[in-house]
Amino acid sequence: MKLMRIVGLLCAASISVLPANRAFSQEKTVKIGAVVPLSGGAATAGVHTKAAIELAVDIINNAHPEFGDFPLAKNAGLAGLGGAKVEVVFADNQGSPATGQNQTLRLITEEKVVAVTGAYQSGVTLTASAIAEKYGIPFVNGESVAANLTERGFKWFFRTTPIASDIAKIYYDFLTDMKASGVKSDSIAIVHDTTEYGVSVANVITSAFKEKGKAIALDIPYTINATDVQGQVLQLKEKKPDVVIMIAYTSDAILYQKTMQALDYKPPMIIADDSGYSDPPMIKAVGKISKGILNRSSWSVGPAGSPTALIADMYKKKTGDDMDDTTGRAMQAFFVLCDAIDRAGSTEPAKIQAALKATDLKPNQLMMGYKGVKFDEKGQNILASSLIIQLQDGENYVAVWPKGSSQKAPELPYKGW
Numbered sequence: 001m002k003l004m005r006i007v008g009l010l011c012a013a014s015i016s017v018l019p020a021n022r023a024f025s026q027e028k029t030v031k032i033g034a035v036v037p038l039s040g041g042a043a044t045a046g047v048h049t050k051a052a053i054e055l056a057v058d059i060i061n062n063a064h065p066e067f068g069d070f071p072l073a074k075n076a077g078l079a080g081l082g083g084a085k086v087e088v089v090f091a092d093n094q095g096s097p098a099t100g101q102n103q104t105l106r107l108i109t110e111e112k113v114v115a116v117t118g119a120y121q122s123g124v125t126l127t128a129s130a131i132a133e134k135y136g137i138p139f140v141n142g143e144s145v146a147a148n149l150t151e152r153g154f155k156w157f158f159r160t161t162p163i164a165s166d167i168a169k170i171y172y173d174f175l176t177d178m179k180a181s182g183v184k185s186d187s188i189a190i191v192h193d194t195t196e197y198g199v200s201v202a203n204v205i206t207s208a209f210k211e212k213g214k215a216i217a218l219d220i221p222y223t224i225n226a227t228d229v230q231g232q233v234l235q236l237k238e239k240k241p242d243v244v245i246m247i248a249y250t251s252d253a254i255l256y257q258k259t260m261q262a263l264d265y266k267p268p269m270i271i272a273d274d275s276g277y278s279d280p281p282m283i284k285a286v287g288k289i290s291k292g293i294l295n296r297s298s299w300s301v302g303p304a305g306s307p308t309a310l311i312a313d314m315y316k317k318k319t320g321d322d323m324d325d326t327t328g329r330a331m332q333a334f335f336v337l338c339d340a341i342d343r344a345g346s347t348e349p350a351k352i353q354a355a356l357k358a359t360d361l362k363p364n365q366l367m368m369g370y371k372g373v374k375f376d377e378k379g380q381n382i383l384a385s386s387l388i389i390q391l392q393d394g395e396n397y398v399a400v401w402p403k404g405s406s407q408k409a410p411e412l413p414y415k416g417w
Contacts, residue, residue, distance in 0.1 A: 030078060030347055031087050032337065033107030035118030035128050036330075040095035041225045041251050044281045045120055045326055049143070050090055051319045052331040053117070055311070060338055061085045067307045069364045071339040080342040089113060093124045100124035104131040114347040115140065117334050120326075121249070122146035123196035129157045138340075138352045142333025143326055146200035150378040156349075158356050158375055160333045162298065162384040164201045168208035170296060171271060174388050174401050175243065183412055184242045184268065189218035191232060191256070192247035198224075201247050201273060217241055226252055229259050237265045244269070250276035257286040261417055268413040270294060271388075278397075280321040287394040289417040294410070297389045298368045299328040300399055308367055322396070332368045336361065369405070 034053055037046035060072045067073035077083035089111045093100035100119050107113045108131065115138040119125045125144040132139035133154045140158045141149070147164045150157065162170075175185040190205060192198035198221070206216045218239050220232050233256070236244060244267045248256060253276035260266070272295040276282055283290075301323070302308035311331075315323045340355035341347065361373040372383035388401035392411055400410040 028082075028084050029087050030081065030084050030338075030341060031089060031111065031113045032334075033089050033091060033104070033111060033113035033116040033118075034334075035091050035093045035100055035103050035107070035116060035124070037095040037120055037124070038090070038092035042095045042120060042249050042276075044250055045276075045279050046092070048280065048319065048321065048324070048327045049120060049330040052315065052323070052327040053088055053090075053334050055315055055318055056331050056334045056338075057086050057088055058314075059311075060335075066310060069362075070307055070367070071335065071361070071365055072342055073307075078338070078342040080345040081347070086338055093119050093121075093128065095121060095124065097123045097127040101127040101131055104128040108132065108135050108137050113137070114349065115337055115341065115352055117141070117330070117337055120144065120330070121195065121197055122149060122200060125149060126196055129154065132156055136349050138337070138349060138356060140333050140337040140340075140356070142329040142331070142336075144197065146196050147204050148196075148200060150380040154379060156353060158336075158379040158381075160336055160370070160373055160381045160384060161329045162370075162386050163380060164204035165208065166384060166386065167201065167273065167296060168205045170386050170388065171205060171245065172209060172212055172214070174271075177401065178269075178410070178412070187217045187239075187241040188214070188243045188245065189220060189236055189239065189241035189267075190216055190245045190247065191220045191222070191236070193224040193226075193249065193252060194221050195224050197275070198247045205245065222252070224249065224252065226255060229256055230263065232256075233259045233263050233265055236267065237263060240267075242268050243271060245271045245273060246277065247273040248276050250279040250282050253277050253279075253282050254285045257282075257290050261289045266414055266416045270414050271296075274325055278324040278326050280324060283391070283395065287391060289394075290391055291394045291417065292411055292413070292415040293391045294400070295325075295389050295391070295397060296386045297325040297397065297399075298370060298384070298386045299323065299325040300369055300387075300405075311367055328368055332366060332370075332373075335367065336373055 036049045063076045064073040077085050091103035119128045122144040129139045133156050142160050179185050190202045192202040270293045301312045312323045344351040344355035387405045389397040390400045398407045
């Protein structure tokens with residue numbers, strides 16, 4: 001009887017210890033969900049985004065004092081949570097709004113993530129973030145620029161990237177400067193897909209230019225993942241616009257450049273709206289026939305030894321590719337999210353939400369060329385900014401505008417091949 005009582009007491013003691021150990025283990029790992037397109041038409045961008053986030057996890061979980069003022073770099077893990085490590089659970093949204101929604105639901109209800117980042121395409125971010133909003137889980141986006149994402153009255157959605165209205169202003173100011181220097185830029189065409197991203201950006205640019213008294217001469221929509229764009233290119237060739245603004249994901253961007261070469265069409269100026277035109281596979285596939293294409297970006301490698309140069313080197317060693325603007329913006333959003341979790345000192349969603357609202361990061365604390373990160377009441381970073389870059393040699397983009405941030409002067413007209 002005495003022996004049985006001792007055994008019973010030992011069992012009770014072991015049972016009481018187990019939950020405490022389990023809680024301790026969970027506290028030492030902060031699980032974050034990342035919804036990215038690992039298959040489908042935007043898979044290359046998703047794969048590179050995944051690699052960028054994995055690199056960010058390494059920087060956060062291990063001490064990197066060489067990164068200077070970067071939040072979370074000096075210590076190993078999240079100091080605000082006793083050195084807890086960050087773990088990311090990736091989910092493939094397949095470039096589908098419905099799949100993105102379902103995968104976000106799975107991450108929240110089954111994987112029990114404390115926050116979510118993603119989802120690259122604006123249309124997927126639209127549905128995925130709606131699920132996070134429903135469950136009261138912070139969702140931080142770094143790549144989607146559709147204007148309506150921060151116009152829904154959401155309380156749990158935060159976006160670090162420049163948005164369509166910022167981009168429209170950049171394009172207008174750049175073209176105004178080019179005109180002042182003698183470059184003809186009166187007639188403008190916009191070519192865009194019919195996704196949430198393509199339509200939203202095209203509409204915002206059109207409206208913003210109209211407010212300035214400058215009408216868009218030609219609007220050419222097309223269906224994403226196109227197999228033939230000869231009709232669209234022939235329209236451009238017939239109308240002869242001074243400037244063509246291209247809004248396209250990777251596979252479509254490649255197809256357009258090849259079709260332009262096949263039909264011997266070279267507009268005087270092409271401005272690409274980041275996205276597929278920043279994706280390394282696009283540059284590898286058609287960079288040599290796209291010399292002189294302009295693009296928007298918030299990423300710059302920076303001088304040797306700088307934090308951005310260190311990140312670029314680490315990323316190149318990891319992937320074999322150069323860091324690009326899209327993956328850089330995704331990585332920056334992830335850093336911002338983890339910084340908020342660290343400052344919250346908690347994995348409770350409401351405390352992370354409060355920390356995100358209080359975010360006030362300075363340029364020296366960022367890897368992207370923003371003026372800082374500070375969210376307005378809609379969750380939009382009011383300090384996001386961009387510059388204009390150009391693929392002058394067909395292999396590497398260089399900053400060409402504005403003058404204070406440029407490495408070289410713009411080379412016009414568009415050379416192509």
